[in-house]
Amino acid sequence: xxxxxxxxxxPVFRWSDAHAAGLSDPVLYGLLEEGRIERVSHGLYxxxxxxxxxxxxxxxxxANDRATxxxxxxxxxxxxxxxxxxxxxxxxxxxxxxxxxSAPVRWHQFATATFDLGREVIELExxxxxxxxxxxxSIIDAYxxxxxxxxxxxxxxxxxxxxRRGSQPSRLLDVTTSFPxxxxxLREDLRVLL
Numbered sequence: 001x002x003x004x005x006x007x008x009x010x011p012v013f014r015w016s017d018a019h020a021a022g023l024s025d026p027v028l029y030g031l032l033e034e035g036r037i038e039r040v041s042h043g044l045y046x047x048x049x050x051x052x053x054x055x056x057x058x059x060x061x062x063a064n065d066r067a068t069x070x071x072x073x074x075x076x077x078x079x080x081x082x083x084x085x086x087x088x089x090x091x092x093x094x095x096x097x098x099x100x101x102s103a104p105v106r107w108h109q110f111a112t113a114t115f116d117l118g119r120e121v122i123e124l125e126x127x128x129x130x131x132x133x134x135x136x137x138s139i140i141d142a143y144x145x146x147x148x149x150x151x152x153x154x155x156x157x158x159x160x161x162x163x164r165r166g167s168q169p170s171r172l173l174d175v176t177t178s179f180p181x182x183x184x185x186l187r188e189d190l191r192v193l194l
Contacts (some may be wrong), residue, residue, distance in 0.1 A: 006031070006036065006037070008021040008022065008023070009021045009023065009047075009074055009081065010047075010127065011046060011047050011052055011125055011126055012040070012045070012062075012066055012124050012125050012126030012128065013044075013045055013046075013056075013060050013126060014042065014043055014045070015028065015043060015045070015063065016046060017117055018045075018161065023069045023075050025092055029111065032045075034053065034149065035048055036048055040055065040058075040102075041059045041062065041063065041103075042063075042099050042100075042101070043062070043101055044058075044059060044062045044177075046126075046134075046162060047155055052125050052126075052162060053124075053125060054124055054125070056088060056103035056104065057069075057088070057101045057103075057124055057130050058103065058124050058125055058126060058128050059101050059151025060088065060099075060101065060105060060123055060130060061128040061130040062101055062128055063099035063101050063128060064092060064096070064099050065129070066092055066093055066115075066131065067087070067090050067091075067092060067130055067131060068090065068091045068092075068110075068115075068119055068130070068131030068133060069077060069089065069090065069091075069131065069132045070089050070090065070091040070108055070110070070133050070138065070141055071089040071091075071108065071131060071138070071141055071142060071145065071148075071149060071151065071153075072085040072136075072142075072149065073085050073089040073090070074089070074133045074138040074141075075131060075135075075138050075139070075153070075157045077088065078134075078135040078138060079160070080119070080135060080138065080139070080156075080157040080160045080161055081153065082156075083153070086104065087104040087105055087106040088103060088104060088105050088106070089105075089106050089108060090105050090106070090107055090109070091107075091108045091109070091110045091115070091131075091133070092107065092108070092109060093109070093110065093111075093112045093115045094109040094112055094115075095109070095112070096109070096112055103131040105182060108145075113137050114179070116179050117134055117137060117175065117178055118132075118133050118134040118136060118138075118140075119131050119132070119173060120132050120133070120134060120139070126175075133160055136161075136171055136172045136175050137175060139154060139157045139158050139172065140172070140176060140179055140182055140186070142154030142184050143179065143182045143185055143186055144156055144179055145167075146147055153187055155189055158186075158190070158193065159193060162193055162194070169190055171194065172186070173186070173187070173190075
């Protein structure tokens, strides 16, 4: 009986999702007590026997739908760095409250005027979505925030990106028009690398 109930709510869910699927509070509390479901974050649960890839990203996405992978985390997702970040770099629009979650996150506040520039979304388990900056935007952010990340992160990502088939420096330079402080340094490195 409880297997059929769990199939109705999916592998990761909010309490309200379970209610919408017809599960009552007593049933949910019973499943929690039995260990069939587990609380993974405030208001977020998962079916205990199901392995959830990118569970930390699901927790972040459930906490704020504007959360966007950026800097080292985005570069790693695009295979443009060998660095493995110890915390997940997440951007939110400036002025947005940072959620309190258990996932290892390093929060960043990006200007609202440029926040959506180069922002894509990727689907996660349970019908959740998280933002991901494009490879070009991620390189520019590494240059733009080199005081946090160091000079090498952006330069190494740029080298990796240039080796890829189809990379177009003109597209990268087009994105820099919204970030004029980056243009000089990026053009200089492009001249050297090309």
